[in-house]
Amino acid sequence: MRALADLIFPPSCLSCRRPGARFLCVACEAAFPWIAQMCARCGRPTARAVLDCADCREPAPAFSIARAPAAYRGVARDVLMTFKLGGERRAARRMAARMAACAQRMLVDVITFVPASRTSMAERGFNTAQELAHGVARHLSRPCVRTLRKVRETADQASLDRAGRRRNLDGAFVSLRVPERVLLVDDVMTTGATADACARALRAAGAFEVMVVTFARAGD
Numbered sequence: 001m002r003a004l005a006d007l008i009f010p011p012s013c014l015s016c017r018r019p020g021a022r023f024l025c026v027a028c029e030a031a032f033p034w035i036a037q038m039c040a041r042c043g044r045p046t047a048r049a050v051l052d053c054a055d056c057r058e059p060a061p062a063f064s065i066a067r068a069p070a071a072y073r074g075v076a077r078d079v080l081m082t083f084k085l086g087g088e089r090r091a092a093r094r095m096a097a098r099m100a101a102c103a104q105r106m107l108v109d110v111i112t113f114v115p116a117s118r119t120s121m122a123e124r125g126f127n128t129a130q131e132l133a134h135g136v137a138r139h140l141s142r143p144c145v146r147t148l149r150k151v152r153e154t155a156d157q158a159s160l161d162r163a164g165r166r167r168n169l170d171g172a173f174v175s176l177r178v179p180e181r182v183l184l185v186d187d188v189m190t191t192g193a194t195a196d197a198c199a200r201a202l203r204a205a206g207a208f209e210v211m212v213v214t215f216a217r218a219g220d
Helices: 002-008 026-030 074-084 091-103 118-124 128-140 162-169 193-204
Strands: 065-067 110-113 148-150 173-175 181-189 209-217
Touching (some): 128 181, 181 193
8 A cells, every 4th residue: 555655645855855755865864953962951952961941940840851852943843844734744653753762761651742722723634742642652652641721722922932922821721630740742842831831730630740752842
């Protein structure tokens, strides 16, 4: 079946669209922006390793640790946008594998995901975070459960500063009862406001520790 599908819809690189690659071509794989140095707490890419940074200081986030395989730029951003906006759901499996590698040492009981807004669900027809969470769960052999629900619509985060993003999401999420150690999955983290708001809801629902993994992380 795959051979037939490849004849009808030839695979191509998700970044440069060069034909023949199921995920990334050799050149784009070489240019993949792996995160080497980061903030030890929130995973933000930094010029040198640090214990904390502006994104996780004053106030400290409700999650204990966040990790991502890629910086949010170049090839990684292309892959994410192709998946998120272009509907290339074949990318999810490879993205989830790289995310799971970042989370394999985290001790978690259950995996959950950031809920999509009504607008994004209407536009895309699927929740990118949910797709990635199911893939991560398969790699880590942990259950993936829908626990979070967005209880009110919020303003577009892109137009707000860091403080405004936190205020915008304050009280926007609630969660079903969860076990002590939860891994929260999303596609990308910018300031960490969404992860923080979701982590607060999860902790209010019984989580002692909330860890976060995303495919990409904005930063330096």
